[in-house]
Amino acid sequence: MSDRTLEKLSILADAAKYDVSCSSSGSDRKNKDKGLGNASNGICHAYTEDGRCVSLLKILLTNHCIFDCAYCVSRKSNDVKRAAFTVQEVVDLTINFYRRNYIEGLFLSSGIFKNADYTMERLVLVARKLREEHNFNGYIHLKTIPGASDELLKEAGLYADRLSVNVEMPTEQSLKLLAPDKKREDMIQPMNYLKGAIIANREEKKLFKKAPQFAPAGQSTQMVIGATPESDLEVLFMASQFYKQMQLKRVYYSGYVPISNDNRLPAIGTPVPMIRENRLYQADWLMRFYGFKVNEIVSPENPHLDIDIDPKLSWALRNLQIFPVDINKADLQVIMRIPGIGVQSAKKIVSARQFSKLTWEHLKKIGIAVNRARYFITCQSKEFELKDLMPMQIKQRILSQGASKYQPNFSPQIKLF
Amino acid sequence: MVTLTYDGSFEGLLTAIFEIYEYRFSDVSIVPADRAQANVFNDHRQSTSDPVKAERVWLGLKKKVSTAALNQLHRAFLSELPGIEDKLYQYVLYVFSSKLSVEYDYSNSFVLFIKQTDQKVRREKHRMEAFIRFQLTGDGLYYAICQPDYNVLPLLQNHFRERYADQRWLIYDSTRKYGIYYDLNTVETVSLSFSEEAGSGKNLQAVFDEKEELYQQLWQQYFTSVNIVARKNTKLHLQHMPRRYWKYLTEKQVQ
Numbered sequence: 001m002s003d004r005t006l007e008k009l010s011i012l013a014d015a016a017k018y019d020v021s022c023s024s025s026g027s028d029r030k031n032k033d034k035g036l037g038n039a040s041n042g043i044c045h046a047y048t049e050d051g052r053c054v055s056l057l058k059i060l061l062t063n064h065c066i067f068d069c070a071y072c073v074s075r076k077s078n079d080v081k082r083a084a085f086t087v088q089e090v091v092d093l094t095i096n097f098y099r100r101n102y103i104e105g106l107f108l109s110s111g112i113f114k115n116a117d118y119t120m121e122r123l124v125l126v127a128r129k130l131r132e133e134h135n136f137n138g139y140i141h142l143k144t145i146p147g148a149s150d151e152l153l154k155e156a157g158l159y160a161d162r163l164s165v166n167v168e169m170p171t172e173q174s175l176k177l178l179a180p181d182k183k184r185e186d187m188i189q190p191m192n193y194l195k196g197a198i199i200a201n202r203e204e205k206k207l208f209k210k211a212p213q214f215a216p217a218g219q220s221t222q223m224v225i226g227a228t229p230e231s232d233l234e235v236l237f238m239a240s241q242f243y244k245q246m247q248l249k250r251v252y253y254s255g256y257v258p259i260s261n262d263n264r265l266p267a268i269g270t271p272v273p274m275i276r277e278n279r280l281y282q283a284d285w286l287m288r289f290y291g292f293k294v295n296e297i298v299s300p301e302n303p304h305l306d307i308d309i310d311p312k313l314s315w316a317l318r319n320l321q322i323f324p325v326d327i328n329k330a331d332l333q334v335i336m337r338i339p340g341i342g343v344q345s346a347k348k349i350v351s352a353r354q355f356s357k358l359t360w361e362h363l364k365k366i367g368i369a370v371n372r373a374r375y376f377i378t379c380q381s382k383e384f385e386l387k388d389l390m391p392m393q394i395k396q397r398i399l400s401q402g403a404s405k406y407q408p409n410f411s412p413q414i415k416l417f
Numbered sequence: 418m419v420t421l422t423y424d425g426s427f428e429g430l431l432t433a434i435f436e437i438y439e440y441r442f443s444d445v446s447i448v449p450a451d452r453a454q455a456n457v458f459n460d461h462r463q464s465t466s467d468p469v470k471a472e473r474v475w476l477g478l479k480k481k482v483s484t485a486a487l488n489q490l491h492r493a494f495l496s497e498l499p500g501i502e503d504k505l506y507q508y509v510l511y512v513f514s515s516k517l518s519v520e521y522d523y524s525n526s527f528v529l530f531i532k533q534t535d536q537k538v539r540r541e542k543h544r545m546e547a548f549i550r551f552q553l554t555g556d557g558l559y560y561a562i563c564q565p566d567y568n569v570l571p572l573l574q575n576h577f578r579e580r581y582a583d584q585r586w587l588i589y590d591s592t593r594k595y596g597i598y599y600d601l602n603t604v605e606t607v608s609l610s611f612s613e614e615a616g617s618g619k620n621l622q623a624v625f626d627e628k629e630e631l632y633q634q635l636w637q638q639y640f641t642s643v644n645i646v647a648r649k650n651t652k653l654h655l656q657h658m659p660r661r662y663w664k665y666l667t668e669k670q671v672q
């Protein structure tokens with residue numbers, strides 16, 4: 001370990017950073033036999049200057065690649081410095097970073113070296129060494145290489161907490177256009193295999209507690225947004241399908257960062273679509289935690305998410321007939337749908353109203369965004385805002401208050417609306 | 418008005434609350450002895466920590482509210498906010514005065530205040546779980562200095578013991594001048610005077626493992642490399658990593 005390692009790290013971390021997924025949660029791996037680490041709570045140990053969470057050591061094993069995907073910095077035809085870690089180097093970095101409390105674990109991906117299996121074998125080897133030689137129980141996320149064999153996927157699942165297969169593009173046409181070496185099938189097939197293996201493992205665990213874990217944090221995927229002309233409707237319907245049919249834990253949306261003069265792609269200097277990306281994450285949260293169906297968020301009439309307001313507010317303005325909602329009576333599910341009220345506040349409201357009828361004062365103290373919510377609710381207080389305002393008027397009023405707390409925030413870890 | 422002083426410990430506070438009932442003080446304020454200010458208009462009384470009295474209050478509460486609510490009280494206490502004692506006392510008073518459990522009655526200002534204070538303390542605990550940075554010394558000790566806003570070390574023990582079960586570690590709170598130390602078996606509270614200079618990077622070679630500096634450099638390199646300049650968002654960065662925590666963050670030590 002030395003200057004050479006330092007240089008490799010800079011190349012291979014730089015090349016890995018466009019994969020936005022960073023989550024280290026969803027696993028409950030315990031510390032075994034007084035070994036090193038556990039994977040439980042998904043801590044962000046640092047934040048980059050662009051405000052993204054740094055939770056895992058996210059690197060490529062190598063950025064050499066036989067493929068030529070147009071949107072990728074590591075593509076074969078790109079003139080960049082190449083490097084490759086040895087298996088041992090990755091193991092040492094992981095262990096030593098982990099012991100210093102820098103990270104929750106490792107997220108290892110790779111360019112395709114020789115062929116899919118050859119590359120996947122090495123990724124699996126790193127994970128096996130960590131688990132078996134170092135009794136490392138921290139979080140491991142392995143990216144699966146498209147086209148790798150089922151046997152290797154199976155082994156990967158025994159060591160890793162999470163596996164991901166990136167679909168890269170929201171539609172097959174876009175993939176064909178930008179990643180001619182890749183086939184949609186090579187991505188869907190391993191996803192299907194993993195889905196089956198994960199379900200089988202969960203069943204087995206129910207019967208035999210001692211059965212080995214298989215990817216306890218499930219699988220995820222990523223789509224690049226804004227490199228190709230898909231609408232939010234296409235993107236979110238695709239995501240919704242992944243959640244339902246593939247039972248994915250997370251879908252990540254990565255705003256395309258222009259890195260190439262290829263005329264199939266937005267030119268260098270085009271801004272990264274960060275607000276759009278943020279709106280997609282908000283919509284994603286609505287689907288996963290707020291009980292919204294995808295077609296409530298986007299539809300053929302409204303194929304794009306609003307840029308100036310969040311998708312929950314848009315939905316509410318399109319559905320004013322449901323409002324106002326009586327905060328002292330409505331179901332939790334309904335309260336969660338009110339703009340300005342998050343899951344936590346909704347729960348507090350439902351608890352607190354058992355003791356006394358809630359007024360604006362109570363609601364303010366509980367921490368809801370009254371400025372925004374007041375157009376949609378009634379409470380014990382007499383004053384009430386929603387006096388036949390038109391959706392546009394409400395939108396204008398809310399926007400003019402410019403509640404800064406709710407300004408778009410560009411991180412996939414957002415929690416509030 | 419009675420000012421009741423206590424020793425600043427949680428047990429001491431519970432004792433003081435017991436004595437308020439015992440001596441039937443009415444208009445009373447509880448203050449840690451080292452924060453008490455002489456005031457001619459007040460009647461000053463001193464409460465001495467007593468495990469038996471403290472336990473009676475604790476068990477009394479236990480009958481009325483859940484364990485989660487009890488833990489909340491303890492964490493809110495660790496906030497060390499001025500006046501937190503009186504808020505906790507009012508909460509306890511409210512609990513004992515009603516038949517049903519009131520722990521979810523957020524329309525009561527004390528219950529809500531304790532809940533919100535608890536959230537702040539827990540957030541600080543999470544921050545420390547994230548921002549603690551160990552440095553490896555030549556004799557195999559991983560040690561870290563921190564300055565949490567609240568007194569959260571007691572809440573950190575389990576997390577670090579479970580995670581770093583196979584390494585000796587020490588976490589030192591340089592504001593409150595004490596630390597917690599894990600010797601591969603148990604975690605103990607230790608007070609020691611600690612020269613901060615040792616951790617400032619200048620004397621690295623003298624005290625530290627030979628690889629320590631390399632790993633710090635590697636981590637700094639990593640932190641720099643993962644940044645995407647085209648996405649720079651300083652406001653968000655600072656919101657997640659407020660400046661006051663930078664002092665002990667390895668990745669923030671590069672000029």
Ligand code: SF4
Binds near residue numbers: 066067073074075179
């Ligand atoms: S296969 Fe992966 S690493 Fe290689 S060019 Fe395509 S996206 Fe980049």
